[in-house]
Amino acid sequence: MQMKSKIAALLSGLLLVSGVAVAEESLIEAIVTPLRQKEVRPVDNKQYKDECGSCHYAYPPGLLPSRSWEKLLNEKALADHFGENAELDKDVLAPIYDYVMANSAEKSYWKRARKIAVATENGEAPLRITEVRYIKRKHHDIPEKMIKGNKDVKSLSQCDRCHTQANKGVFEADTVRIPNYPDWKD
Amino acid sequence: MKKIFALLCVVAAFASSEASATPATDALLAKYKSEGASKFDAAKAKKDWTKEVDGEDGKISCATCHGTDLTKAGEHHKTKKVIEPMSARVNPERFTDEKKIEKWFKRNCKDAWGRECTAQEKGDFLTFLLAQ
Numbered sequence: 001m002q003m004k005s006k007i008a009a010l011l012s013g014l015l016l017v018s019g020v021a022v023a024e025e026s027l028i029e030a031i032v033t034p035l036r037q038k039e040v041r042p043v044d045n046k047q048y049k050d051e052c053g054s055c056h057y058a059y060p061p062g063l064l065p066s067r068s069w070e071k072l073l074n075e076k077a078l079a080d081h082f083g084e085n086a087e088l089d090k091d092v093l094a095p096i097y098d099y100v101m102a103n104s105a106e107k108s109y110w111k112r113a114r115k116i117a118v119a120t121e122n123g124e125a126p127l128r129i130t131e132v133r134y135i136k137r138k139h140h141d142i143p144e145k146m147i148k149g150n151k152d153v154k155s156l157s158q159c160d161r162c163h164t165q166a167n168k169g170v171f172e173a174d175t176v177r178i179p180n181y182p183d184w185k186d
Numbered sequence: 187m188k189k190i191f192a193l194l195c196v197v198a199a200f201a202s203s204e205a206s207a208t209p210a211t212d213a214l215l216a217k218y219k220s221e222g223a224s225k226f227d228a229a230k231a232k233k234d235w236t237k238e239v240d241g242e243d244g245k246i247s248c249a250t251c252h253g254t255d256l257t258k259a260g261e262h263h264k265t266k267k268v269i270e271p272m273s274a275r276v277n278p279e280r281f282t283d284e285k286k287i288e289k290w291f292k293r294n295c296k297d298a299w300g301r302e303c304t305a306q307e308k309g310d311f312l313t314f315l316l317a318q
Contacts, residue, residue, distance in 0.1 A: 056265040083242050084264065085296040089289070154266060161266075 030109040035170065039081045040112045042169035047098045051088060052096070053104030059129060060169050066104035067125035073097045082128075112171065130156040142184070152179035206274030206316045208283045215312060223306035231314035234307070239299050246298050256318045273318035281316065 106117035119134035295303035
């Protein structure tokens with residue numbers, strides 16, 4: 001009997017703690033999603049997908065910590081977004097900002113997001129996903145000719161050129177197909 | 187007879203340029219007029235389409251990303267993302283949202299020419315694109 005109540009107390013305590021910690025990503029959802037174990041939460045916000053995805057792959061917010069997104073997603077920064085004008089009206093930017101901040105790396109339960117959160121915990125927050133230590137390390141062994149020198153890839157920032165399931169937030173090695181290098185693994 | 191033919195040509199030209207117009211483009215063209223634009227000039231827009239301006243990474247024009255055959259898809263010069271055709275006939279959806287059209291005019295004029303386009307220029311471009 002005592003045991004039971006202890007467990008109950010423990011469980012309710014756990015729920016309380018997690019309830020606070022997962023304000024944005026529900027614990028139930030996190031637990032029942034098998035891909036969470038290894039991947040990144042895919043983009044599920046239409047406005048974000050439409051606005052950001054019209055020029056480039058719509059990077060899942062879990063790929064950067066909120067300290068980075070903060071620097072990117074404001075009116076002034078967007079007017080010079082890596083050399084491009086990506087200005088958004090205030091009423092469009094606000095919900096996108098909220099969505100991204102709520103799902104940034106350190107707020108996510110998904111495994112890769114957690115790794116990115118850890119990799120960016122200290123020091124200056126990176127502006128580019130390709131500057132995140134964890135991402136850099138993962139691509140370390142891939143020769144330059146397959147990325148920069150590959151006319152169908154050009155840059156490490158074009159995730160979905162090789163990660164065939166990037167739109168689902170899946171970046172696992174088995175899903176990688178490097179254009180013009182079918183045998184890249186050898 | 188010649189006169190009738192000429193008249194028919196004018197009617198046809200008028201009809202074809204109007205064919206792709208939408209309530210959104212009508213409203214925008216009216217707005218540009220109210221902002222001081224005079225008669226819209228598609229021929230000038232066609233020239234401007236390939237007018238190159240010095241950008242950060244060399245010369246850049248509308249055609250750098252959108253190409254010169256507007257019925258075909260273009261490609262973002264940096265990200266290489268496919269940009270659906272600009273032709274109103276091939277891609278009418280592009281011309282149905284006033285806000286969206288204004289957003290892209292603002293961004294792309296600044297990117298290509300380093301400044302916002304005038305009401306006249308935007309009207310010229312829109313008229314040109316609607317006739318493609």
